[in-house]
Each structure stands twice: as structure tokens, then as C-alpha cells.
Amino acid sequence: MPQTVNLTFPFRGRWLVQNSPANRVPSHGTDAFASAYAIDFVPVDARGRTARFSIASLLHPEPPDLFPGFGRPITAPAIGVVAAVHDGEADHDAFRGLPSVRYALTQHRRAARGWRALAGNHVIIEIGPGEVVALCHLQQGSVTVSVGQPVAEGDVLGRCGNSGNSTEAHVHVQVMDAVDPERATAVPVRFDEWLPRNREIVEIA
Numbered sequence: 001m002p003q004t005v006n007l008t009f010p011f012r013g014r015w016l017v018q019n020s021p022a023n024r025v026p027s028h029g030t031d032a033f034a035s036a037y038a039i040d041f042v043p044v045d046a047r048g049r050t051a052r053f054s055i056a057s058l059l060h061p062e063p064p065d066l067f068p069g070f071g072r073p074i075t076a077p078a079i080g081v082v083a084a085v086h087d088g089e090a091d092h093d094a095f096r097g098l099p100s101v102r103y104a105l106t107q108h109r110r111a112a113r114g115w116r117a118l119a120g121n122h123v124i125i126e127i128g129p130g131e132v133v134a135l136c137h138l139q140q141g142s143v144t145v146s147v148g149q150p151v152a153e154g155d156v157l158g159r160c161g162n163s164g165n166s167t168e169a170h171v172h173v174q175v176m177d178a179v180d181p182e183r184a185t186a187v188p189v190r191f192d193e194w195l196p197r198n199r200e201i202v203e204i205a
Contacts, residue, residue, distance in 0.1 A: 004188040007077035015041040036186035038174035043069015061093030064162040070169040080127035087143040089163040120164020136172040
């Protein structure tokens with residue numbers, strides 16, 4: 001197994017952990033696109049909740065800006081150099097209840113279209129030899145960095161969105177050994193020497 005990479009959390013505020021490699025590997029149920037150790041963080045409010053769930057949520061898609069963390073800043077989790085950027089995907093509706101089932105049934109179509117269809121708007125940063133971090137599902141038009149730009153830990157990269165293969169606003173983080181996720185191998189990751197488990201809430205002041 002490759003050596004674990006330690007990052008800082010790429011945000012402030014309260015975030016709910018989902019699809020953590022602390023619970024299972026591969027964390028997202030697949031090794032494809034170097035995602036075996038990927039982790040998702042869903043922004044939540046002071047009570048640890050996303051948008052209120054209603055009868056409408058059960059039956060219909062919901063606008064992404066209904067969710068409390070849509071548009072929160074996403075920051076660089078380490079010193080590095082921007083290796084790739086994509087910021088051309090629209091933020092689609094969020095899917096909970098029955099719409100999430102229908103959305104899941106179309107995931108194979110997005111996977112067949114490749115990395116961009118899954119990651120949506122994203123930033124990829126080289127942080128060391130064989131250490132590359134990707135931050136995905138960013139809000140359309142929010143990316144503030146360009147390829148070749150050095151970044152410091154804590155620099156704003158973009159904002160939390162709902163682009164790509166996403167059911168509600170969140171940030172997906174993965175580390176890999178090369179810039180191209182279709183050729184890279186996944187690398188284990190920790191955050192501030194900690195790997196939170198599913199359903200834990202991370203709060204960064």
C-alpha cells in the first residue's frame with residue numbers, strides 16, 4: 001500500500017462525512033478513476049443537517065442553493081501547484097428520495113463519459129512526488145485558480161457545488177499518484193492525522 005498522505009481539511013464550518021475509507025475500501029464501491037480512498041464531505045448547518053427533508057424532497061428534485069453549504073469556500077489542503085482545472089459544468093438539481101433512485105440508475109452513463117462527467121468542476125493539485133489531490137463537484141464559475149499556479153495551504157480554490165456525479169452539494173476529495181485519474185493509482189489519505197468515519201461531523205473554526 002502507498003504511504004498515507006496527510007492533508008488539512010479543505011474547508012471551514014461543519015461538514016458531515018460520507019463514503020469514508022475508514023469504513024470500507026474501496027470507499028465508493030469501485031477502484032475506478034483512482035477513487036479507492038476517496039472521501040466525501042457534505043456541508044451541514046449548526047444542527048448537523050442539510051436542507052430540510054419534506055414530501056417535496058421525496059418526490060421531486062430540489063435546487064442546489066436550497067442546501068446550506070452550497071457556495072461555501074473550498075481551500076487548498078496542502079502546498080502545491082495546480083495541475084488541472086475544469087469549470088464548465090452546470091450545478092444540477094439535488095436528488096433525494098425517489099429522484100435519488102432514478103439518478104443512481106443513470107450513473108453508468110456518466111461513468112462511461114469519463115472522469116469529467118463524474119468529477120464535475122474540479123481542481124487537481126500536485127503536492128509532492130507521486131502525490132496529487134483532486135477536489136471535485138465545485139460550483140460552476142467559482143474556480144479561482146489556473147494551471148501552473150502555486151497554492152498555499154488554505155488558499156481558496158473554488159466553492160462547494162453540485163456538479164458532476166453528485167446528489168447534493170458536497171466536496172469529494174481523493175489523492176492519487178498521477179494527474180490523470182484514468183491512469184493513476186489511489187493513495188490513502190488522512191486529514192490532520194485523522195480519518196473520520198461515516199456520519200461523523202467535522203467542525204473547523
